[in-house]
């Protein structure tokens with residue numbers, strides 16, 4: 686069974702850390718690296734915590750490419766990590782208060798060593814970056 690990281694084909698600039706962590710930047714098949722985020726989670730204000738948390742123990746995070754229309758499943762709690770839940774596919778657009786809703790997306794995965802580079806990660810950290818803030822901010826942490 687091929688249990689490689691599901692999203693690997695849409696990651697670029699991949700960095701690996703000691704067989705226990707891996708990170709990369711999301712890239713569309715068309716080469717674009719700015720995405721709309723659609724999600725089924727609950728929204729927080731993002732202060733000292735990620736912007737999104739699970740809704741009823743599940744979350745679906747999609748990245749939609751505004752250039753070619755492709756939708757990339759960034760994280761699906763029914764498919765990725767420890768999986769096991771059925772994910773509600775109803776999503777909403779993620780926007781900041783100032784109306785900004787296109788972001789660069791950086792993904793980081795933590796692993797137990799025996800599962801390195803598979804889709805069975807322990808935690809996923811998703812960061813977003815936009816022209817309106819200097820540092821990346823946490824969109825979601827977990828699996």
Ligand SMILES: [Zn+2]
Nearest residue numbers: 713715750753
């Ligand atoms: Zn695209």
